[in-house]
Each structure stands twice: as structure tokens, then as C-alpha cells.
Amino acid sequence: MREFSAVYEQQYAVALFNSVRYEIEGGGGTQPQLLHRKDPLAGRTIFSGNLFQYLEENRKWRNRFVNVPNSYAIHLYETRTAHERGLHPKVTINCAGYKALTSLDEYMELINNSLPGIKAKVGSNPFIKCATPFPLILWHPYARHHYFCVMTEKEQKKWHAVLQDCVRHSNNAGLPENNTVQTPAFTDAVRLYRQAKGHYGTWDMMCGEPPQILANLVMESLHPQVRNVIGPRLKGKLQQRQRHWMLISDAVYRQVASQTAGQYGALVQACESRKAPLDARLRTDMDQVVTSKEHVSNKIRALVMPKAEQLLRTSVQPYISSILEALMEPTSRGFSEVREVFFRELVEISKNSANEGDKEKLGDRLSMLAFHPVKMQSCYEKVEELNLEGLQQRFEVSGTSVFISRAQILMREQMDNAVYTFEQLLHQSLENQGEEDMVKTIQRCQDRVLKKFDYDSSTVRKKFFREALLQIIIPYMLQQLSPSCSAELPHFKELIFEDFSRFLLVDNMFEEVVLQSVTKDIMMAVKEAAVQRRHNLYRDSIILTNSDPNLHLLEDSPSVDWATKFGGEDANGSAVDGVDGVEGKAAGRKRKQVVSMIQLDGVPLPYESCMEVPGVELIPEEDGEAAEKDPKSPDSVNEIRGLINPVLEMTVPLKEEGQGEGEGEGPDGAEPTTITAEDGQLVGNRKQPLDEERQREADINSAIQQIEMAVREDDGEPPAGSSVDGPSPPPATDCDDGGLQSPVKEGLEEGERRPAASGLNGQEASVDPEDVRVAVA
Incomplete structure (x- = not known):
């Protein structure tokens, strides 16, 4: 850690110089066409x-x-x-x-x-x-x-x-790109530290937070030493020795991680405390520092370029096209799959809108698409086919995991940018034009977003190809050139003023010269590949800067809350447009928070994951046909409750006074009354005019008593007032109290339909068994 700290302090000053210079001089590449959501996972x-x-x-x-x-x-x-x-x-x-x-x-x-x-x-x-x-x-x-x-x-x-x-x-997630000083200082320090130990090229364990990366850096050399000392002393069977070695390795790793965390924190704090005076000096003397750097770089270039060009011609240029082809095929397929997945989701949204589906679920299906692992898996798998076999040995590339992971992160970013842009465009269009022809509005927004995605996808992929080529070629060239150049490099330190020696390091300038020597060949190779249509790349001459200035005014707009816009739950969690209060509120909040839920199909109800289901509503993972073929677990807590306490709804005809035969809404001119049985209780759902409220209450109470009698008869219990051993009395045809005839009829065989034959207020009616149904909420 002491060795690394010295390297980091040097690279921190260099990174600060580069950051301030970029800020003063400006620069940058093409402007992206898609909008970028700053914090897509906030609160989820x-x-x-x-x-x-x-x-x-x-x-x-x-x-x-x-x-x-x-x-x-x-x-x-x-x-x-x-x-x-x-x-x-x-x-x-x-x-x-x-x-x-x-x-x-x-x-x-x-x-x-x-x-x-x-x-x-x-x-x-x-x-x-x-x-x-x-x-x-x-x-x-x-x-x-x-x-x-x-x-x-x-x-x-x-x-x-x-x-x-x-x-x-x-x-x-550990090295944010927006930190233009600490991140490059750390990555360059790790790279230079490993190069000093003889390790060039990519490194698979450059992952996690800086303290974790430093722990991996320590373990890279410490782990083999500990293994060689302890391994021969382990006793017991093979499996026992393996278990013990894993426990020892974990204990060592935890101790190393705790020490690197503390020392790295102190190192960063010390460098940050010196940042302000260094920044002030740079802004005052920037012109002189830049001039001095150019002077020394020209001297180094004169030494290095002849050797670098010779190495390029013999060992690098013949393989650039092969490396690029190996990178482009799986990466382009992956980005094409991202476009296809996005397009399919928009098609489903259009279908739902055409069928007048729940509009508030529009955002549920699309908003978190980029962070849904199952839906994005087909995209990620395309890139995992990347193979550099043959080239890996020649250029000493440790593996392809670094490139695969980077491509997958870029794919996820592009998907989220496309989703966010579509939501903002659709919201703006609906605000201006209304919701009357929503399918056409979705189609127009879809076409605009797909064009922008194609352009940004091309730009992102070309940048990724250039960076990957540099990651493969530069370490190889440095390894080949360092033995012949390293002895000469210390002499160039004498050309740097002492006041500027903190910002100008000879080793960094040497690497920049090597980088410049191969950059032209890499740029030309990527340009030639862009001409080939099969890669779906735009030529560099096609620039769409500020092609849609009005769109970028929406860059800082918050994500659209579709549930609030079309009814459901507002930003404060209150029920909107008839959504149930407490229960709807809790379910809505879970739907917003959970991106994806893993549930088991066909597993008995007591298995808890069946109950944790909000994410299934949020982003469905199977289409309708698959859902019909494979029975799924209940999709809400209410459904689970319904399985435990079924809801029985019985439609009973009710004739109003003064209403003739054939009039009204229900059979026999009566308006239907629905009686529900839930949680062991019966509840009446009445649909009568307000002026007959009391009469309906009496009717329902009487109906409840009759249903309870019917239930007892089904369970083998005698009705009140009857003898256990004696026969049941025949059902009455007229009910003076307006009661409900029991649906149980003596003499019917088991499994035969039993019509309920008598309505309220003495009205004869036959209730079809189809009207008696179990509804799962």
C-alpha cells in the first residue's frame, strides 16, 4: 500500500491537470440523440x-x-x-x-x-x-x-x-465516470503499479469499489504465497482440505480488505486536502504547463516513434482487422437484440392501448425494462459469444470478461435512454394532442426513438471498439517497447521545470506517444468497418448534432408517473380515480418499487415466494399463450386471500313495485342483486334506487338467513326448528316475509344442477347455476 500510495499521489496531480485543461479548452465528441435519466433506480x-x-x-x-x-x-x-x-x-x-x-x-x-x-x-x-x-x-x-x-x-x-x-x-459501480480526477488517478495508478510488477494488459479483478480493487491487487501476489506455505500443511481428506483452504483464504481476504479500506480512505483525504492550491496554480500557469509538456513530448516522440512504427508494421497492423471483427460480430448482435426487445415492448403497449387496456400500466411495463434481468438476458447472451481465442495468446489478453461486461453495461444504458426518451416524447405528445388516438401517437414516438437509438447505438459501439482495441494493443506495445526505451526516459525529466514536475510525468508522456502511434490505424479500421452495412454502423460523416433541440429541453424532466396520469395513485400515495384506499395504495407502492420478482410455477401456496408478486404485474415475463399453457402462481395478495376465503357471488332476481313483465334489467323484468360470501361472512352488493333502501335491506337480511340455512343443509346440519331424524319439510312456494328459497332441493342426485327456485317478495324465478360463481379477487 505504501508503494501504491506513492504512485496514486503522482497520478492524482496528473489527473487534476488533465481535468482542468479539458475544462478550460473544452472539447468532446458528438452529442447523443437519446435523453439520459440521471438516477433511474432511485427509491426502487x-x-x-x-x-x-x-x-x-x-x-x-x-x-x-x-x-x-x-x-x-x-x-x-x-x-x-x-x-x-x-x-x-x-x-x-x-x-x-x-x-x-x-x-x-x-x-x-x-x-x-x-x-x-x-x-x-x-x-x-x-x-x-x-x-x-x-x-x-x-x-x-x-x-x-x-x-x-x-x-x-x-x-x-x-x-x-x-x-x-x-x-x-x-x-x-465502484469507479464513476463523472469523477474526472479520482477515477482516472486510481485506474492509472493500478495499471502502472501492475506494470511495474510485470503484469500488462487487462485485469479481471478490476471490479468493485477502490478498496476492494486494492484488496484484489494485494491478493494477486499474497494469495500464492499463503497457499504455498499453508497448502502442504493441510490434513485430512481432499474435500476437507478444500473446505479448510477456502476458510483460510476468506479470512486473509477480509483482513486485507479492512486494511486497504482504511489506508485508501486516508490517502484520498490527504490528496483532496491539497487539491485547492494545486488547482489554483494550474489555472494560473496552464499555458506554460501545456507548452512545457509539448516540448518534452516531442523529444520523447523522436525517440519512440521509429521503434513503435516498426512494431506496428510487423506485429500489430496485420491483426487489427481480425480483432475488430471478433469484437464487432457479437456486440452488434447484442445491440440489435436490445432494439428488438424495445420494439416488442412498444408493440405490446400499442396492442393494450388499442384494446383499451389499463393505461396506468403503460409505465409499469416499460419504465424499468433496462433493469429487468430476464428480459435483458437475451441481449446479454449475444455478447457473451465474444471470443478472442488465438489473439489472446498473441497479445497476452487475460480474458474477454472485461470487454463483455463493458458491452453489457453500455447496452443497458442505451435501453434505459431509449425508454426514458420514449416516455418523455409520449407524455409531451399526449399533453399537446390528448389521448384520442393513442395508438398513432405511440407509433410516431416509437419511430422517432428508434431512429435516435440507431444513431446513438452506432456512436457507442464505435467508441467501444476503439477503446477495446486500445486495451488490447497498447499493453502489448508497452511491454515490447519498455525494455529498449526505459533506460532513456529518465533523462527527459531534466527538461521539465521543477514547478511543473508534479503535473508532467515522463512515464505518462511515453504512454501517450505510444497511444498516438496506433490511434490512426485504429480509427481507420473502425471507419472501414462502418462502411459495411452488415454491422449497422453510421459513417462518421453523418452527424446529427442538435437535430432535435426541443427534445433536449426535456433532459432534466422527472420520469413520467403513468399511474397518476391515467388514474391510480398520485405522487403522495393517495388513491386516484376510484382506486381502493389502503389496499390499492400499498399494492401500487410495491408495484412502483419492485422491478422484478422471481416466483415459482406450480409450487404449493405455503412457499413464500408465491406471495411476493408485485414485480410480476410490473413487467410480465411471459406472453399470454405461455401463461395459458403453464399455470402461474397468484398475482397479488388479494388473489392469495381469495384462494383461502373464496368469494361466492349469487345473482338473485328482484322485481320492483309497479314494474311489469319483461321490464327491468334482470330476468323476468327484475334488476339483479348480487350477494357475496367472503371470509365466512355474507355481504350484499345492492343495485337498487335509493328510495327503496329499507326494503332492500330487509330483502337482503332475509336472503342471508335462507343462504345460511342452505349452507347448513349442504353440510348435513338440520335447519333450525326441524327434527334431525325426521324428513325435511317441503320447500314453501310462497314467502310472505320476502325470503329467499333455499337452493338445496331434496331428491336430486349428487352432481346434478339444482336451480334456486323462488325470488324475493314471493316472485317465482329460476336462477341459472352459471349466475352462482366463485370469484377470486
């Missing part, structure tokens, strides 16, 4: 559901409720109730640096390679026995591993997508 919970977790202390599997907030850390609770009560989670997992696995064989291969000199037999039993055939494992090269399993293959795929999303976000 991303995922929730249930998994089986393996507890290493007692070697048993336990059902755990999983909640993933917008930080993408995984919180494990004993039950869903514990989470709702605000209790602390049993386990919190930061997924940075982990790898999500779905195969025990793949996991055991990694474990068997962790201890050198110990050769496991093929097919040897793992030290963990999975409770189901569908495991989910989070593996880390240094930290503790976590084991889960689910009941079905379908759930395994869903949860694997969730875990991959958590890993992807955690890996890339």
Missing part, C-alpha cells in the same frame, strides 16, 4: 423472492427470503416477514468479483485448481451435496463462496440472470 427495490441457501455451519439447506435493493447487494433474511419488519439481514453479499455458476462440475473444476499439487479424481464427490438438481453458486477466487438451489430449471435460469446482473452492476 430491484429483486425479491425465495431461495434455498446452504448453511456451512450445520451443513443444511434453509429457505431464505432474498431482497436486492438498488445497490445490487444481496440481502438474505430468514423470512419475508423479517424483511418487512425492518430487521437486519442474516447475510449481505457484495457480488463484486464473483462469478455466478449453475453447475457443480464447473464449480468443482475451479475448486480442484485452487490448491496446486492436489489432483482430484475424475468424478470425485464434492464436499457439498445439493438439495435439488438446480444449484446456483457464487464463486470468488479469494472470498467465501455462497451456495443456493431452486426447485425447477426455469427458476434456475431466472435466478442465474438475477445473480449475473448483481455481479455485473457491482463490478462496474
Whole structure:
């Protein structure tokens, strides 16, 4: 850490110089066409559901409720109730640096390679026995591993997508790009520190927060040393030695992480305290610093360029097109899939609008599409096909995970930008034109957004290709050129004024010269690729700067609350347009907060994840046909309550005074009265004029008594006032008290339809059994 701190302090001053220079001189690339949402996950919970977790202390599997907030850390609770009560989670997992696995064989291969000199037999039993055939494992090269399993293959795929999303976000969330001083200072310091140790090229463990990255940096050299000392001393069977080594590795990693966190915090604080005077000096002497840098860079260029050009011609230029082709094919397919998924969602929205569906669910289906792991999984899988085999060995690339992860993050950003732009355009159009022809309005907004997406997608991909080529080629060139140039570089320090020596470092200028030597070839290769139609790239000559200035006025507009606009729940959580108060309010809030919910199909009701379902309403994962084929769990708490306490609705004809035969709304000229049975109680839903309120109350009370008698007869209980052993009295045909004839009729065989034959107020009527139904709320 002392060595790294010295490098970081040097790079901090260089990064500050570059930041201030960019601010003064300006610059930048083309303007994006899509709008960017600044904080799309504010106030949201991303995922929730249930998994089986393996507890290493007692070697048993336990059902755990999983909640993933917008930080993408995984919180494990004993039950869903514990989470709702605000209790602390049993386990919190930061997924940075982990790898999500779905195969025990793949996991055991990694474990068997962790201890050198110990050769496991093929097919040897793992030290963990999975409770189901569908495991989910989070593996880390240094930290503790976590084991889960689910009941079905379908759930395994869903949860694997969730875990991959958590890993992807955690890996890339620690170094914000908008911090133009600390982020470049840290990344350059890590790169230069590793180069001093002989490690060039990409690094898979450059993931997470800076303290985590530093812990990985320490473990890169410390882990093999500890393993070589402790590994031979481990006793017992193979599985036992593997378990013990994992525990030791985790303990070492936690100690290292705690120390790097404290020392990095102190380092950043010390550099920030010196930032103000350095910034003031730079702004005063910027011209002289820039002039001095150009002078020294020209001297270094004269030394390096001949050697660099020779290396380029023989070892780099012949392979640029091959590297680019390997990068472009899967990446372009991934971005095309993003466009297709977005288009399909808009088509579904148009269909719902044409069929007069719930307009307040418009935002529920689309708003969080970019952060829905299952819907985005098809896009991510396209990029995972990226393969640099053959080129990896030549340019000593450690792997493709860095490029795959970066492409997936860019795909998610483009999807969210497209969604946000569409919402703002649609909202603006509806404000100006109304909701009369909503399908055409959606179509116009869709066409505009897709054109902008195509342009931004092309721009983002070309930038990604250039950066990836540089990440592959520059470390290789530095490794080849450093032995012949490193001895000469210290002499150039004498050309830098002492006052400017903090901002101008010879090593950085050397790397910039190497970068400039290959930039032209990379730019030309990407331009040539843009001409080929199969890659769907715009040429650089096509620039749409300020093509839609009115749209960018909406850049800072908040996300549209469609539930408030079309009825539902307002910003304060109050019921709007007839939405039920307390219950509707709670359900609406959950729908807004939960992006995705993992539920099990065909699992009995007591399994808790069936009850955690708001996200299923928010973004449906299956189309209508799939839903009909596969029975799904209840989609709301009300449905679950309805399964436990069914609602029985019986339509009873009611004839009003002065109404003739054939008049009225119900059969026999009577208006229907609906009587519901819920939670063991009967409730009347009356649809009569207000002037007959009292008469209806008497009718309903009488009907309730008759239904209770019918229920007792169904259960084998004799009605009040009758003998247990004696025959039941024949049903009365006339009811002076306006009562309801019992629907139970003696003499009918079991399973035969039993019409309810007598209405209220003595009116003879036959109620069709279809009118007696069970409704699940």
C-alpha cells in the first residue's frame, strides 16, 4: 500500500491537470440523440423472492427470503416477514468479483485448481451435496463462496440472470465516470503499479469499489504465497482440505480488505486536502504547463516513434482487422437484440392501448425494462459469444470478461435512454394532442426513438471498439517497447521545470506517444468497418448534432408517473380515480418499487415466494399463450386471500313495485342483486334506487338467513326448528316475509344442477347455476 500510495499521489496531480485543461479548452465528441435519466433506480427495490441457501455451519439447506435493493447487494433474511419488519439481514453479499455458476462440475473444476499439487479424481464427490438438481453458486477466487438451489430449471435460469446482473452492476459501480480526477488517478495508478510488477494488459479483478480493487491487487501476489506455505500443511481428506483452504483464504481476504479500506480512505483525504492550491496554480500557469509538456513530448516522440512504427508494421497492423471483427460480430448482435426487445415492448403497449387496456400500466411495463434481468438476458447472451481465442495468446489478453461486461453495461444504458426518451416524447405528445388516438401517437414516438437509438447505438459501439482495441494493443506495445526505451526516459525529466514536475510525468508522456502511434490505424479500421452495412454502423460523416433541440429541453424532466396520469395513485400515495384506499395504495407502492420478482410455477401456496408478486404485474415475463399453457402462481395478495376465503357471488332476481313483465334489467323484468360470501361472512352488493333502501335491506337480511340455512343443509346440519331424524319439510312456494328459497332441493342426485327456485317478495324465478360463481379477487 505504501508503494501504491506513492504512485496514486503522482497520478492524482496528473489527473487534476488533465481535468482542468479539458475544462478550460473544452472539447468532446458528438452529442447523443437519446435523453439520459440521471438516477433511474432511485427509491426502487430491484429483486425479491425465495431461495434455498446452504448453511456451512450445520451443513443444511434453509429457505431464505432474498431482497436486492438498488445497490445490487444481496440481502438474505430468514423470512419475508423479517424483511418487512425492518430487521437486519442474516447475510449481505457484495457480488463484486464473483462469478455466478449453475453447475457443480464447473464449480468443482475451479475448486480442484485452487490448491496446486492436489489432483482430484475424475468424478470425485464434492464436499457439498445439493438439495435439488438446480444449484446456483457464487464463486470468488479469494472470498467465501455462497451456495443456493431452486426447485425447477426455469427458476434456475431466472435466478442465474438475477445473480449475473448483481455481479455485473457491482463490478462496474465502484469507479464513476463523472469523477474526472479520482477515477482516472486510481485506474492509472493500478495499471502502472501492475506494470511495474510485470503484469500488462487487462485485469479481471478490476471490479468493485477502490478498496476492494486494492484488496484484489494485494491478493494477486499474497494469495500464492499463503497457499504455498499453508497448502502442504493441510490434513485430512481432499474435500476437507478444500473446505479448510477456502476458510483460510476468506479470512486473509477480509483482513486485507479492512486494511486497504482504511489506508485508501486516508490517502484520498490527504490528496483532496491539497487539491485547492494545486488547482489554483494550474489555472494560473496552464499555458506554460501545456507548452512545457509539448516540448518534452516531442523529444520523447523522436525517440519512440521509429521503434513503435516498426512494431506496428510487423506485429500489430496485420491483426487489427481480425480483432475488430471478433469484437464487432457479437456486440452488434447484442445491440440489435436490445432494439428488438424495445420494439416488442412498444408493440405490446400499442396492442393494450388499442384494446383499451389499463393505461396506468403503460409505465409499469416499460419504465424499468433496462433493469429487468430476464428480459435483458437475451441481449446479454449475444455478447457473451465474444471470443478472442488465438489473439489472446498473441497479445497476452487475460480474458474477454472485461470487454463483455463493458458491452453489457453500455447496452443497458442505451435501453434505459431509449425508454426514458420514449416516455418523455409520449407524455409531451399526449399533453399537446390528448389521448384520442393513442395508438398513432405511440407509433410516431416509437419511430422517432428508434431512429435516435440507431444513431446513438452506432456512436457507442464505435467508441467501444476503439477503446477495446486500445486495451488490447497498447499493453502489448508497452511491454515490447519498455525494455529498449526505459533506460532513456529518465533523462527527459531534466527538461521539465521543477514547478511543473508534479503535473508532467515522463512515464505518462511515453504512454501517450505510444497511444498516438496506433490511434490512426485504429480509427481507420473502425471507419472501414462502418462502411459495411452488415454491422449497422453510421459513417462518421453523418452527424446529427442538435437535430432535435426541443427534445433536449426535456433532459432534466422527472420520469413520467403513468399511474397518476391515467388514474391510480398520485405522487403522495393517495388513491386516484376510484382506486381502493389502503389496499390499492400499498399494492401500487410495491408495484412502483419492485422491478422484478422471481416466483415459482406450480409450487404449493405455503412457499413464500408465491406471495411476493408485485414485480410480476410490473413487467410480465411471459406472453399470454405461455401463461395459458403453464399455470402461474397468484398475482397479488388479494388473489392469495381469495384462494383461502373464496368469494361466492349469487345473482338473485328482484322485481320492483309497479314494474311489469319483461321490464327491468334482470330476468323476468327484475334488476339483479348480487350477494357475496367472503371470509365466512355474507355481504350484499345492492343495485337498487335509493328510495327503496329499507326494503332492500330487509330483502337482503332475509336472503342471508335462507343462504345460511342452505349452507347448513349442504353440510348435513338440520335447519333450525326441524327434527334431525325426521324428513325435511317441503320447500314453501310462497314467502310472505320476502325470503329467499333455499337452493338445496331434496331428491336430486349428487352432481346434478339444482336451480334456486323462488325470488324475493314471493316472485317465482329460476336462477341459472352459471349466475352462482366463485370469484377470486
